[in-house]
Amino acid sequence: MNTPGTRDAILRVFRQRKGQFVSGEEISQTLGISRTAVWKHIGLLREQGYGIESAASRGYRLTQTPDTLIPAEIQANLETSCIGREVVLLEETDSTNRVAHEYGKAGAEEGLVIIADQQTAGKGRLGRPWASPQGVNLYTSILLRPSILPRWATQLTFLSSVAVARAIEDLSGLHPQVKWPNDVLIDGKKVAGILNEIDAEMEGIHYLVMGIGVNLNMTKAQFPDDLRYPATSLALETGRDISRLAFARVLYRELDALYKTYLQEGFKPIAAAWSRFFAWQGKMVEVDFQDRRLQGTVTGIDTDGALLLRLDSGATERVLAGDVRPL
Template sequence: MRDAVLNMLLDNLGNFVSGEDISRQLGITRAAVWKYIRLLQNQGYVIESSTKKGYCLRQVPDILDEALLFRGLNTSLLGKNVEIYSSIGSTNARAKELALNGAPEGTVVIADEQVQGRGRLGRSWVSPSGKGIWMSVILRPHLFPQQVPKITIVTAVAVANALKRSAQIEVGIKWPNDIVCGGKKLCGILTEVHAEPEVIHYAVVGIGLNVNLSLEDFPEDIKDLATSLRIEKGKEFHRVDIIKAILQEMEKGYLQKLNDDGFAELLEEYERRSVILGRRVRVIGVGGEFSGYAEGFGEDGSLMLRLDDGRLERILAGDVSIRGERGYV
């Protein structure tokens, strides 16, 4: 009922709705309407009250509210089942737990804060409360395990397109899983799978996007490497709007372009957004470090690297990191 009251106010954003109309349409008392209005105000919604006019929603807060998320989401798979937490260890860890217990494909886990956020190669991920998008999506793709990098490519392109739509910002993709802006990391993608040699039981795609972080929110050791939408655009954003755009773009890529016919087109877009193609990069792995020129990407998500001796080396994402010759990119 709280969501129903909120949706009536959202339908009339900036205009008054009488308490009598809300009461009649929802079949509740005027006293109950007032109770839900007070609840919404306590949650940060700016609602003006007038004895004669009723209630007017003046401002929507930046909170992770299911009612806001479902409003206008318009997806058929992703986001139909959602868990939202004020604080959690890791959204990926929770999503894997849900997937193992049979959660439907498209289930999304979102947190206002992660206290044990993780990136690739076991690195920690700074996930402060109320400042970013920390979410994980459960997928059950019809792919072979060796094709898992396709999911990361789909997600990276989806995030880039979603940010162009919802934040009016152009971003690049740094192989294998980073979204960058201004030469700094804006978003990371972590894809984890539970699979057997011939089948994927589930994949969990974690997305960590720095939205409203300021420079002071980043630890000293990554201040020169990381950025946020707020830093790049000079304003704050409503995270729910960006989450909806990401889920919509991700579903489009997942359902329409993950197959063999559509993936070539998706890979072309991934290449167009690449910030390393045609550039000399360093590959850092457990076996050491070497350099070469990034020439392209394979359909398996591999990087084709031209070494100094002329050989073309196929690099799998696995346990490697990529750096520019002089820094992060």
């Protein structure tokens, strides 16, 4: 059986040798497995789409990598200081956020990344379902342990949105927009959602789970018929497939850089970066929240992430949660 640990270890050996041949004997000694086991694992990697050349008296070398979300592939040349220290890949799970909570409660190190190839019970804000078909998108949760008060945890939702928007720009050339408080849109259609959750007490956060779902290669047929909001994927918008592996790497690099900035400089630079993708600044919107419906002009976001609306009366309303629609 090609266990994830052995698979990742063999791939790490190939990465370290940078395209050079590695003898079966060297792999055997490095991993502490038999030559026969090495041969079997190489065959299984080939079945998974890896191009591995073999030559008599020289051994094996890696020539091609498939678009997989294998931890060793994600971590190759990732060059982050925090995000991605450990990557856990699940073929299927109900929710990556739930799994990340389990790791958080067990004391896992900050920067842990959970990825699922498929979710059976993916969720968005207010418990709404998030369609998570197999093999086409990125479903991921990141475990963080910021030394901040719980009231400031919402600031990291904006950090997540900026990272996703930047990754979309980088990999697709599209121009995404952020929708307060936690969605990323392409031409008014949802392409990504953020769901951050915390485990905390009054005086501090034990850990924060940063949940992110990005529709990369979904087809129209894979979207549910009962969507509350128009949705799309990067493949539908660009007419080409987007590498899940490449997107994951870019996203984790952006998250790492933004998180470092946040810890050093606070929320101000994050809010400024978010505002660059926010198209509703100064525009009239309608907000449904707490059994109320408000209309007003967006004047920005507060330090805790609340949406600021200027009402017709001239008063400013702080909106902490709700559905926003442009007028």
